[in-house]
Amino acid sequence: ETGVTQSPTHLIKTRGQQVTLRCSSQSGHNTVSWYQQALGQGPQFIFQYYREEENGRGNFPPRFSGLQFPNYSSELNVNALELDDSALYLCASSLDDRASFTEAFFGQGTRLTVV
Amino acid sequence: RKEVEQDPGPFNVPEGATVAFNCTYSNSASQSFFWYRQDCRKEPKLLMSVYSSGNEDGRFTAQLNRASQYISLLIRDSKLSDSATYLCVVNSGGSYIPTFGRGTSLIVHP
Numbered sequence: 001e002t003g004v005t006q007s008p009t010h011l012i013k014t015r016g017q018q019v020t021l022r023c024s025s026q027s028g029h030n031t032v033s034w035y036q037q038a039l040g041q042g043p044q045f046i047f048q049y050y051r052e053e054e055n056g057r058g059n060f061p062p063r064f065s066g067l068q069f070p071n072y073s074s075e076l077n078v079n080a081l082e083l084d085d086s087a088l089y090l091c092a093s094s095l096d097d098r099a100s101f102t103e104a105f106f107g108q109g110t111r112l113t114v115v
Numbered sequence: 116r117k118e119v120e121q122d123p124g125p126f127n128v129p130e131g132a133t134v135a136f137n138c139t140y141s142n143s144a145s146q147s148f149f150w151y152r153q154d155c156r157k158e159p160k161l162l163m164s165v166y167s168s169g170n171e172d173g174r175f176t177a178q179l180n181r182a183s184q185y186i187s188l189l190i191r192d193s194k195l196s197d198s199a200t201y202l203c204v205v206n207s208g209g210s211y212i213p214t215f216g217r218g219t220s221l222i223v224h225p
Contacts, residue, residue, distance in 0.1 A: 040123065042202050042215030043159065058212060090158055102149055106158035 004093050006107035013081050013114050021076045021110045025093030032074040034066060035090040043090055049074055086114045116141050119205050121216035128223055132193045136219045138203030139185045147206035148179055148186045152199045159202055193223045
């Protein structure tokens with residue numbers, strides 16, 4: 001176990017709805033990154049949060065937003081859900097923003113299905 | 116052309132076989148290369164980094180060919196437990212953002 005927990009593990013939403021996914025980072029880690037992994041694809045970087053500030057963003061529209069709390073846990077919010085948002089959403093925590101991503105620990109993910 | 120390309124497979128091999136996967140990348144400025152393993156419905160886990168001189172970890176050998184812009188992973192003496200998806204990851208210098216390939220599926224059968 002990595003110590004990174006995500007909730008919920010599975011979720012079904014309707015197109016147009018909004019969803020919030022949560023990630024509790026490993027103790028002592030202040031950096032959280034979020035990834036989207038569609039079926040049959042590799043993870044795609046969404047964004048990273050370091051000390052409660054967005055610290056890098058991939059090629060995702062503004063309806064994907066995030067938040068990091070003082071205890072370094074994080075949320076991923078997706079508005080106006082589309083069918084193509086159906087995917088496994090992974091978060092990864094690392095010690096700080098200078099750490100190599102290979103030193104990040106992944107959670108087991110939230111599987112989101114949009115119908 | 117995608118930044119990182121992998122043959123999705125599946126590669127279906129018997130136990131004990133040797134199997135190799137390649138991964139090509141388009142950004143010649145890429146500096147860091149890795150192989151991750153992902154089991155079905157699980158999170159990715161780092162398998163090994165890929166160094167310019169090549170590196171070996173037990174039955175696994177990784178190599179980098181900068182001239183042709185590809186990395187490879189060789190698995191010798193395949194075990195049933197090697198069945199998984201192998202993700203190639205490339206990181207460009209100065210950027211935190213890693214780029215994952217779509218993965219190559221390996222199925223090792225008895």
